[in-house]
Amino acid sequence: MTFELFNRTFFIATDVLFAYIVLIGTGLGVLYLVNRANKWSVIKDYVTTTHHRKIGVLYLLSATLFFLRAGIEALIIRMQLSVPENDFWVFQGDKFNEAFTTHGTIMIFFVAMPLLIGLMNVAVPLQIGAQDMAFPYMNAISFWLFLAGAILVNMSFFMTASPNAGWTAYAPLSTAEFTPEAGNDYYIFGLQVSGVGTILAAINMIVTIVRHRAPGMKMTRMPLFAWSTLVTAFLILIAFPVLTIALYILMFDRLFGTSFFSGESGSPIYWQHLFWIFGHPEVYIIIIPAFGIFSDVISTFSKKRVFGYTSMVVAIVIIGLLGFMVWVHHMFTVGLGPVVNTVFAITTMLIAVPTGIKIFNWLFTMRKGVIRLGTPMLFAAGFIPTFVIGGVTGVMLAVAAADFQFHDTYFVVAHFHYTMVGGTVLGAFAGIYYWFPKMFGFKLKDGLGKAHFWLFLIGFHITFFPQHFAGLNGMPRRVYTYTAEDNIFIFNFISTIGAFMMGIGTLFFVLNIYKSFKDPDKCGNDPWDGRTLEWSVPSPAPEHPFDPMPQVNTVDPLWEAKRNRGGKLPVANTSRSAPIDVTSWQPVSFYGVIMLFSLSFIYHVTWLQIVSGVMVLAFFALRTLTDEHTRLAKEGENHDNV
Amino acid sequence: MNKCKLLMASLVIFLTGCNLRVLDPKSETARDQSFLIQFSFALMMIVFAIVIILFVWFLSKYRENDQNKDYIPADEKGSPWLEITWTVIPFILLAILAVPTVSITFEQSAQTESTPTDAVLIEVTGQQFSWTFSYQNGVETVNDLRLPVDRPVEFTLRSDDIIHSFWIPKLGGKKDLIPGETRRMIVTPEETGTYQGKCAEFCGREHTKMRFTTTVMEESEYEQWLEDMKEKIE
Numbered sequence: 001m002t003f004e005l006f007n008r009t010f011f012i013a014t015d016v017l018f019a020y021i022v023l024i025g026t027g028l029g030v031l032y033l034v035n036r037a038n039k040w041s042v043i044k045d046y047v048t049t050t051h052h053r054k055i056g057v058l059y060l061l062s063a064t065l066f067f068l069r070a071g072i073e074a075l076i077i078r079m080q081l082s083v084p085e086n087d088f089w090v091f092q093g094d095k096f097n098e099a100f101t102t103h104g105t106i107m108i109f110f111v112a113m114p115l116l117i118g119l120m121n122v123a124v125p126l127q128i129g130a131q132d133m134a135f136p137y138m139n140a141i142s143f144w145l146f147l148a149g150a151i152l153v154n155m156s157f158f159m160t161a162s163p164n165a166g167w168t169a170y171a172p173l174s175t176a177e178f179t180p181e182a183g184n185d186y187y188i189f190g191l192q193v194s195g196v197g198t199i200l201a202a203i204n205m206i207v208t209i210v211r212h213r214a215p216g217m218k219m220t221r222m223p224l225f226a227w228s229t230l231v232t233a234f235l236i237l238i239a240f241p242v243l244t245i246a247l248y249i250l251m252f253d254r255l256f257g258t259s260f261f262s263g264e265s266g267s268p269i270y271w272q273h274l275f276w277i278f279g280h281p282e283v284y285i286i287i288i289p290a291f292g293i294f295s296d297v298i299s300t301f302s303k304k305r306v307f308g309y310t311s312m313v314v315a316i317v318i319i320g321l322l323g324f325m326v327w328v329h330h331m332f333t334v335g336l337g338p339v340v341n342t343v344f345a346i347t348t349m350l351i352a353v354p355t356g357i358k359i360f361n362w363l364f365t366m367r368k369g370v371i372r373l374g375t376p377m378l379f380a381a382g383f384i385p386t387f388v389i390g391g392v393t394g395v396m397l398a399v400a401a402a403d404f405q406f407h408d409t410y411f412v413v414a415h416f417h418y419t420m421v422g423g424t425v426l427g428a429f430a431g432i433y434y435w436f437p438k439m440f441g442f443k444l445k446d447g448l449g450k451a452h453f454w455l456f457l458i459g460f461h462i463t464f465f466p467q468h469f470a471g472l473n474g475m476p477r478r479v480y481t482y483t484a485e486d487n488i489f490i491f492n493f494i495s496t497i498g499a500f501m502m503g504i505g506t507l508f509f510v511l512n513i514y515k516s517f518k519d520p521d522k523c524g525n526d527p528w529d530g531r532t533l534e535w536s537v538p539s540p541a542p543e544h545p546f547d548p549m550p551q552v553n554t555v556d557p558l559w560e561a562k563r564n565r566g567g568k569l570p571v572a573n574t575s576r577s578a579p580i581d582v583t584s585w586q587p588v589s590f591y592g593v594i595m596l597f598s599l600s601f602i603y604h605v606t607w608l609q610i611v612s613g614v615m616v617l618a619f620f621a622l623r624t625l626t627d628e629h630t631r632l633a634k635e636g637e638n639h640d641n642v
Numbered sequence: 643m644n645k646c647k648l649l650m651a652s653l654v655i656f657l658t659g660c661n662l663r664v665l666d667p668k669s670e671t672a673r674d675q676s677f678l679i680q681f682s683f684a685l686m687m688i689v690f691a692i693v694i695i696l697f698v699w700f701l702s703k704y705r706e707n708d709q710n711k712d713y714i715p716a717d718e719k720g721s722p723w724l725e726i727t728w729t730v731i732p733f734i735l736l737a738i739l740a741v742p743t744v745s746i747t748f749e750q751s752a753q754t755e756s757t758p759t760d761a762v763l764i765e766v767t768g769q770q771f772s773w774t775f776s777y778q779n780g781v782e783t784v785n786d787l788r789l790p791v792d793r794p795v796e797f798t799l800r801s802d803d804i805i806h807s808f809w810i811p812k813l814g815g816k817k818d819l820i821p822g823e824t825r826r827m828i829v830t831p832e833e834t835g836t837y838q839g840k841c842a843e844f845c846g847r848e849h850t851k852m853r854f855t856t857t858v859m860e861e862s863e864y865e866q867w868l869e870d871m872k873e874k875i876e
């Protein structure tokens with residue numbers, strides 16, 4: 001669409017225009033509602049908070065919003081592919097490529113990651129008997145850095161410069177020679193900034209788990225969600241710096257004319273190695289926490305401790321280690337030679353063993369138990385067969401010579417959605433339904449939860465199962481249309497129907513949140529007859545929840561207390577001092593500064609780069625000079641020194 | 643009406659599962675790959691079936707009902723024997739799968755093979771968004787690949803700009819075209835016919851349209867075609 005303004009003609013694509021109208025409309029609507037309900041103080045409370053539960057809620061809330069955005073993109077993709085030779089709206093060529101690029105990027109980095117990190121924030125400190133995360137201020141910084149990155153990638157669309165080289169951003173397509181527009185700069189800065197936040201979050205998790213466990217909670221008594229968080233945090237600590245480096249080099253190639261990934265001495269294959277050395281651990285980073293959630297949920301809802309605790313822990317550690325040794329399975333068709341290909345084929349297959357151990361342990365946790373099918377358990381139950389299908393196709397893809405056929409087809413698209421939606425997203429939903437009472441003091445509605453579950457799960461299989469066949473019939477991924485002779489119409493058509501079913505399922509989830517806030521079912525501390533420490537503290541979890549500090553003697557302390565001590569946890573005689581909670585405008589201001597900094601690079605504004613660069617450094621100085629420890633020591637309060 | 647027919651036709655494919663291009667090989671390479679796909683699928687179905695049986699069994703048997711509602715299950719930590727079982731059996735299944743995986747992957751990595759003596763040599767160049775094929779006698783075609791039946795063909799793969807991937811599903815798996823490097827791929831088509839070819843690596847705006855047709859013809863026809871094309875350029 002073109003229009004005249006100040007005697008100049010402007011062009012704006014109708015989809016962008018439409019998105020602006022929707023965004024501004026809902027924005028104004030939300031402002032009006034907030035104002036009417038007089039909730040500004042709540043917003044201020046959350047924006048300046050450093051409390052783990054509130055930061056967790058912020059993560060979950062933003063992840064849900066981004067899930068809706070990337071979900072709409074998924075529906076757009078499915079609309080365009082519903083029939084052969086289709087021309088849906090503007091989504092052909094570049095527009096389509098932008099849609100799947102931002103869909104993938106947002107789903108991985110700004111949906112899967114924050115859903116899980118959010119749940120970790122809410123649950124892990126409470127599960128291990130910590131008063132808060134080890135570094136509350138840094139926790140807030142992590143969140144705001146994540147949000148800055150997410151907003152950068154999201155706003156690119158509104159600046160008509162979406163990234164368009166796929167979520168993998170393969171060079172040389174992603175270099176300035178082939179995609180000179182600002183789109184892939186948004187990708188680089190968005191992931192870079194949020195990546196720093198993620199690394200800080202990982203450090204925080206590790207220190208919290210290592211230093212802040214309740215007395216008696218040995219590592220071997222930690223709930224499995226805490227264990228999976230610990231392993232994930234180490235994976236992040238190793239994998240994300242690789243992404244940082246890769247993006248940094250790509251930034252140099254794009255902005256400053258170097259040629260690491262092209263030309264005589266550079267090679268595009270370097271990018272693939274760097275990206276996948278990060279990228280494969282990344283997919284374990286987003287699945288291992290989900291495994292932890294399922295372990296806790298299945299055990300609670302079967303009224304039994306998890307079967308084979310030790311092998312469960314060993315399995316996630318091995319999955320984490322092997323996760324670093326398989327990246328070439330994304331590059332079988334590059335031609336790295338038979339030795340490399342077979343070695344990586346075999347390491348990849350090996351991951352199936354610890355994963356299988358976990359599946360069977362979950363099944364045997366249910367055996368001889370009493371299985372209550374509450375909404376969290378429904379998601380956990382739906383996960384098992386779904387994820388096994390994804391795992392099975394994963395082993396098939398590991399067969400290097402067979403992957404010459406599978407690679408970059410819809411078979412792969414089906415496979416990774418089976419693992420990421422069937423694993424991560426179902427896990428996140430299970431976790432949200434499970435811990436919602438700890439966040440707000442009331443449960444989500446069961447009836448709506450069931451509707452959400454069934455629509456989402458059935459819709460999921462209808463969407464992605466046929467895609468295996470589309471792939472086997474020769475449909476490459478990342479194509480915006482196909483012909484009738486391709487004989488893949490039926491698979492795509494069914495797939496589109498399923499996608500809309502998932503969309504409706506998601507609406508039920510949103511509706512559920514709305515209804516539950518409107519008419520809350522207050523539910524007390526322990527709505528699920530829980531086993532671990534988080535169910536012993538009030539809902540919503542207060543600041544400094546463990547007072548007095550419990551003494552832990554077993555893997556499921558609360559369950560044991562309910563069986564043998566009338567529900568009273570034994571009290572520890574040593575207590576752990578708490579991290580210092582503050583309220584501060586600094587983290588959110590840092591968000592503003594880092595946005596400015598990134599935008600000045602994306603749009604090459606040199607003076608602003610200097611100014612905002614100085615501001616970033618000034619922030620570091622400011623933080624170095626604020627010291628809560630000395631202040632508290634002067635006031636004579638007991639506090640933690642980590 | 644046309645759409646309707648199409649729908650019916652594809653429904654049949656959907657139900658029978660055959661006729662899918664990848665599983666309908668026209669060369670030894672593709673046949674081996676198709677074998678691997680079906681073999682790994684069969685092995686994996688064993689695992690899948692066991693999981694589903696246990697899943698349905700436990701879920702129906704131990705589901706909460708009026709009788710067991712207040713029952714507290716006995717504490718059970720695990721069982722070393724069971725855990726060893728489901729560690730060892732997957733290892734065995736994977737070992738079985740690893741044997742053909744390794745042997746066929748080695749066999750198919752053309753870089754280690756020498757050029758067969760009677761091979762047809764074809765240079766393939768990918769560029770945004772089309773394919774150029776050059777034959778030994780200097781003939782060049784765009785998006786139109788012709789091959790003789792029953793003779794090994796050695797493709798030399800190069801890219802003019804960015805990464806593409808050369809794929810003829812019925813003749814075998816894909817191989818990437820990397821700028822600045824050369825890759826080789828050898829296949830022997832065994833049946834005449836017309837097959838689809840596609841770019842499988844996302845390469846920008848019109849990646850979707852980067853397709854070609856492969857026509858496999860009788861040797862004599864092929865020679866004739868080469869002659870005719872040659873005359874055309876001269």
Ligand code: HEM
Binds near residue numbers: 071074100417
């Ligand atoms: C909600 C339902 C979803 C639907 C209907 C859907 C649909 C699709 C489709 C059709 C594609 C292929 C695009 C193409 O190759 O042309 C795709 C790609 C992708 N999806 Fe989804 N998706 C959904 C949810 C998710 C979730 C939850 C995740 C991750 C947590 C995810 C991650 C990805 C990724 C990483 C890609 C690859 C993007 C790329 O090729 O660069 N999707 N999705």
Ligand SMILES: [Cu+2]
Binds near residue numbers: 279280283327329330
């Ligand atoms: Cu991988």
Ligand SMILES: [Cu+2]
Binds near residue numbers: 806807843845846850
């Ligand atoms: Cu392409």
